[in-house]
Structures are given as C-alpha cells and as structure tokens.
Amino acid sequence: MSYLIKPKQYHALLDLQQTELGIKQIKSFFQQNLSSDLRLRRVTAPLFVLKGTGINDNLNGVEKAVSFSIKDMDNAEAEIVHSLAKWKRLTLADYNINEGYGIYTDMNAIRADEELGNLHSLYVDQWDWELVMPEENRNVDYLKEVVGRIYGALIRTEYLVYEMFPQITPILPSEIKFIHSEELLQMYPNLTTKERENEIAKKFGAVFIIGIGGKLSNGEPHDGRSPDYDDWSSKSKNGYYGLNGDLIIWNPILECALELSSMGIRVNKEILAEQLKVTNNEDRRNLYFHQRLLSGELPQSIGGGIGQSRLCMFYLRKGHIGEIQASIWPEDMRIEAEKAGMPLI
Template sequence: MWMQKYKKISRFLTFKRFLYQTEEYFYYYFEKTNRNYTNILFFFPTKQKQVSILFLSLPSNLIEVILNKFMSYLITPEGYKPLLDLKQTELGIKQIKEFFQLNLSSELRLRRVTAPLFVLKGMGINDDLNGVERAVTFPIKDLGDAKAEVVHSLAKWKRLTLAEYHIEPGYGIYTDMNAIRADEELGNLHSLYVDQWDWERVITAEDRNVEFLKEIVTRIYAAMVRTEYMVYEMYPQIKPCLPQKLHFIHAEELRQQYPDLEPKCREHAICKKYGAVFIIGIGCKLSDGKKHDGRAPDYDDYTSKGLNDLPGLNGDLLLWDHILQRSIELSSMGIRVDKEALLRQLKEEGEEERLELYFHKRLMNDTLPLSIGGGIGQSRLCMFYLRKAHIGEIQASIWPEDMRKECKEHNIHLI
C-alpha cells in the first residue's frame, strides 16, 4: 500500500532537493527542469541489499499528482462510525479546550499570553522542528520587503517572552499557537494547519534534571486524565481508556527492547502495551548511531545526562489510539538548552553559525532564563477524546480530493 506516511530524513543542500523515506525504505528525489517538466528518481532497495533505480521525466502536473499520492496517507478503521454528530462534536471541542487549558495553567502555574502568527526571518526565533521543514514566508511592504515567516512553533519565542515579562522561577506562560506547516505529510494525524497550547516555565539550575522533567510531565498527564473524565460525564458513550499511570522509558531502552523494529513501530508496540508512554531522549544519538527522531539543536536539551545516565532531558508523550490502532504523539516537551548544551548540540550538528543569530546571542549572553516547555496538540487531543478517526473531523483544513472521497466512503466526515 503506497499510502504510507513519509518522513523527511535528509536534505541535498547543494541542489536544495529533498529526500524522502517510507517505513518500507522507498526513496525518491526530484528536480524541476523547466515550467512544464520534472525529473524524478526513485530508489527501491531490495532484500538482497541492492538498489533498483527508476528515472522518469514527466509533466510537472502529473509529478505533483504522484507525489501527493505518495506523501499523503490514510488509515480507514474497519466499521468506523462516529460516536458524535457534528453539533455534539463542535460543542465537545469547545468544552475540551476550555477545561484542559484551565487545568494545564493550574497544574503548572501558567498565565496566558498572546502569541504571534509570524516572526521576522533571520532572527533565529522560528523553530526548525526536524531541521528540514520550509516555513511559509512573505515580504512586508512597510519594512522594505523584509521577509516574515509563519511560525512552526514558539519554543524560542516563548523563552524570549519569559525574559520580557520578568517571570519568576516556578511560574510560566501558555498561549494558543496557530501555525502552517507546508511540508507536512497529510493524513489522519497530520494537517497543514497546526493548533496547540505552547507553554514555557522558568526553572532554576537545580531543576535541570530528569526527575524534574518527569514531575512536570506527570502533572500534564494528570490534566489529560481529568479531561477525559469530563468528556465521559458530558458524553457517557465515550468510555475513559487512559491508564492512571504514565510509563516512562528512554529511547535507547526502547530500542533495546524492540531491536528489530523501526522507531515508529517501537512507539506503536510500547504504547499498545502501556496505553500512555513518555519517551525520553528524542534527538540524541542512540547506541546504534541513529536518532529515535529528529530535533532542532537549539531548543530542547537532548545531550545532557538524564534517565539511567543516558542523554536527554526531553521527550514525547504518546497515547494508544483505540480507533486507529496505533500510537499518537500528543505532546513534545523538554528542559531547554543552557549555554553548554547549545554549544554542544550546534557543534554536533555542524550548525555553529546559528550563534550569530539574535536568539542565540541572547542565550549566550545570559539574558534569557533557564526554562522547560513544550507544545500540546489541541486538535489531536480533541480527536483522541472524541474518538475520531481523522484530525479533519476536528479542524477545517485542505485535503487531497482522493482523501476526501475515500474518507466519505468510510464514514469519516471531514470538516
């Protein structure tokens, strides 16, 4: 089945082309030669560790159709029937968002602030996520056509805001973050439009340890459990399924537990077993020389020693989705880099030039507080609580026409 999730794993910097990989190890890259035609190379690694190569030069509009088909994915649960109608769904979304953000702010002592939709390019404020995603940009006429970028997330902006608001240790901020991620692989869990609660809290140097990270994660999970019970009170047909206890594991321990599985499949396996899991050490190199998943080197600290003396003071919170029968990531968070971790991680990634950017200079000059922070997906959280099969049942976005058609055939009603 070609409708699999694709993950960007590298960039050809010389030609600014992208390399993609499926879980089935199928690769391709492409180059637009002129207005009408595109060259595309397909790589098919075989079981004999050989590589079959297919080269095509096709009309660009046809290539676009092919790539859209490859990059999107769709899971259609057998016998799926929504438990709520459209009106109930909209009311549920409203109640969940209001209830959860109140609990989140109470648990972590956060105050709400207003967030930007875009920031100036070249300041080092926008987040690179896995390091290859392109930001949506546009020129600003009144600033001499200076470029602005629609945010990917607000990890670095929030830390700057903590300094501007003079927030004391033990307190923090949260915001409704809206973003556009043009390179997202569209599917049940991924949309061009991203909405999440972004939060950041000031900490002390003594808090920069894995036990403090686990304490904060546990508080956030407690808010999730309470919210699920609120949904049950509102809609009794939605039975609570979250375990009372969250399971913690390091990415290296997870790799050793499931050595024959790819990272995503490891996540599915561990989440199916425990129901709710926090994987520590996202972004650090494991004993096989690979990363469980990518992280930009200038916000989360994924190299300082943490759980069982393994590197990483950050991680991902995942839940087992009984509708999709797979794990879903609901939150990414971590203790942020201090000066030493920033230098170490930038050097490891060969990105020392970032030290010339505004945010990085502020950090190196000790004008930013130590902090912990993360993001929690609003639409995904609502999708989980309301037992929906597709994020498009929660939010309005753009989807491939063939996906809309197939969703309709399987009782998945995209907004």
C-alpha cells in the first residue's frame, strides 16, 4: 500500500525551473567525480534482458519483473531489469576491463511491485557501477576504502549545490560512520531494522551499514539480499559476516534514514555455491550468468548502485521523489502531496 509522509512546515526551496537545473548539474557533476575517483568508464546498458538467463536481479526473490514477448524471436520472453548487478560483471569480462578499472552506466528500471511513497517509485534510476579488483582485496578494509571514495564525491557534490543555491546549506558530516549490522542490532535490540537505521543515521548523519543479507544473532537478516552477487556470508577477522552494505544518510526533511546506495564485494565461485545452497537456490547453477561465474570466466569485482533521484531529492531538499522524477502515482497521493506543498511531476 502507498504511504505519504507530510513533512512539517514544508516549503520547497526551489521552483520547477531551478529544480530541473539543479538535477542536471548534480547528475553531471557527481558522475564525473564517481568516474574519476573509481576509474570507471561509461558503457551503454540494457533496459531489458532475456528471461531465464539469470542476468536480471531478483531483489528479495518475491518481486515480479515486468515482462513481454518478442514477436520476432518466436515470442521469447524478455524482462525489464530490476537492476544491473549481474549484467555489469558479465560486461567487465566481455570488455576485458583491467584490474583497478571499471564501468558505470545509467540504469533505468521498472519495479511494478514497489510500495509507493515519498522514497519509492515504480521508476528506478541509478548509476550502476562495477570495478575489477584483485582477489586478495576481499576484505572489509578494501570495502571501506571504496565507500570512502564514493562519500568524497557526495561531499563535493553537496558543495556544488550550495554554490548554485546558497539557501541550501551543506549538512553532510565530513566523515562517514562505519558500523556492522550486528553491532547496530546490539545497540538497539528492541527496534525494527528501519527504526535502527533511523537512529544511527540521525546520530551520525551518514553511515555505512556492513553485512546485509546474512542472519544476525536474532536469527533474521538486517535486510534481504540476493545470493548471487553480493558476498554476505564471508567471515571477517572480527567475526562478523558480510563484505557488503548500505550507504545511508539522515534526511532532515522527512526525518528518517535515506538509503542512497547498496553495494559490496561480489561473490567468487566458492561463495556463490555456498549462498545458493543456504538459500535453496541451487537450481540457478544452470543459468547463463551462474555457469560463467562458476567456470571462472568472470573477474572478481566490487560494485553497486547509487540512486539518482534520491540523491537529487536530498541535495535539493525535496519532500517527495515525485518532485524529482516523472512517474505514476495514486490520485489521492497526488492530491495530498499537492496540499502538503509537494506537487508531483
């Protein structure tokens, strides 16, 4: 069901024309910084892939992809992508990208099962990126290093927005806080996952929560994660599981945590086999993507996605993602959002 948060005393700081200018400048500046900091080259991405190849991201395993039949290919079924988590790794191999370099792309997707609200839309737009890394860097320290580079790009982009629109003052802390999901659970054992995220984001302003997908001491994962791209089952030297995580900041307009990025070190063939077994998905071993990974054809990589509309929403201090992107919304949400000062595009 859709759910609308009405920010207290909300007033848009930018009109529609200023907003569109801000979106353009933010997207251009941030992707240039991301490309430079991680040594990524831009590639062209698909909007849809063939069903049954294992390339599409199945998210939590319950979301249904939008699909259609291709008349000129004997009605073969295609799916609109959910994300490009696995497609990117295939591309690294097919383009022969060298170690220490990678790719990024504009990913556009449709998630028809999304619960609509201030932060969630049917339309998903993000920068998907993937970087070839050496096997010996499969550790939390390397994960933190890459997160730090991305956060540096976020800081620089926030200052660009301030130069363009002085009424929007920077609020991101100079450093991002790293915490494992198990540590977060121990800090707030009586809170739900989202409540824990709200508390830690409000406390530090920006946080990277490590370890998403594996079960914690309460028997539940912090959040769901597919078994065939992020490594959430490797054990680090401190005894915690997971080489992935979510980058979250505090949203002062909605007064809640705002996830900007999901990323991590990707599975190798041993971890893939283990995670498929644990999640009862061993039938995927016969799919195209999984066969190429298990046969050793794909490079070790780290990668993730960064939400474009969410990023712009935060920087431009908007109360609803529909103020940034054009999508479809329930009519009652449009009416109520308009009354709350949030006209949806």
